[in-house]
Amino acid sequence: MKLSQRSEAIVPSLIRDASRYCAELGALNLAQGLPDFPAPEFLKEAARKAIAEDHNQYCDSWGLEPLRIALAEKYARDNTMAVDPETEVTICCGATEGLNLALMVLLNPGDEVVVLTPFYENYKPNLATVGAIPRYVALSAPEWEITEAVLDEAFAGTPPKAIIVNNPANPTGKVWTHKELELLGRYCQRYDTWAIADEIYEYILYDDAKHISIASLPGMAERTITVNGFSKTFCVTGWRLGYVIAPALVSEGIRKVHDFLTICAPAPLQWAALAALEAGRDYYTDLCTLYQGKRALLLPALEKAGFKPIAPQGAYYVWTDVSILGAKDALEAAYLLAHKAGIAAVPGDCFLPEGKGNQSMRFCFAKRDETLIAASHQLAEFALIHAR
């Protein structure tokens, strides 16, 4: 039997594949982007309470009203965005559903969407699901700078229907500057192109990096769909709690599709998420300090192993060249690392357009310090043996 073209177009996730063989080999998992440490106690308590109080049935499909209101307040406070909780916020099952909703309401088969590379693995299968076509435009390491030349290439010919703005970016950790966002805003307005902003890592920032939402720029709220969620900021990737912010007309479409796709996001966890949004400034500063420390454990370990890591400005991944391993490509390098060093990381292939081999890998440091220290030792030992 032949499955649909839609299904045939999708290649299984290399990120999850790495987690699978990691478990089989008993290796350390620096592959999939999820913390291996506990979620905050106050959140777990709020979730237990919500279940005990019997918030266990479907709730408002658009999302609990108090949660939508709290999100509008967050956006006013942290993102300088004026958002109407009645008509512009939809709570869904993870930013992953959010991104799919955005693509489903915006695109028709054949529409082109700019994807800056390296890109988050999901974009490719998600675009394939709606029959849209990625227009890959490469950014250059180590700054991944958005220049006029980059945008001229991205908008050449028939203007793209949309561009995905992943900020901070997975896997590179790039944080867009105000100047870059402004430049993109001008192109989007000139060519009537939508921005799809994936801002799931907005609170995970290093050094003096500052996160700015593209929708907060003049003229952009009306042509931006912002996708976000609780997974990364509150260390609850398994709760599957995300949301989409879009102009009322677009949100109407998003709500229709969401209602028939998943009805609503988990109701008790939406109640618990209210507690998350009550967290004070300290929560967010502590989060950055926590990950800054973890970045400081992983980066030197990768350097000592002879890799060429690029320090991320945000999110919790390191993108690095691993050609010192002498493997024929990143897939072989990943195999070597998993089997010989006991460390799973993600080969660059799923973050790059198909075709060329590459020598890049992504390491995740949302891991306990013990995990990262053990990984450093294993890497050092491996590098020593491998160098001989």
Ligand code: GLN
């Ligand atoms: N966003 C996470 C990552 O990039 C998880 C993705 C996944 O499970 N496929 O690793």
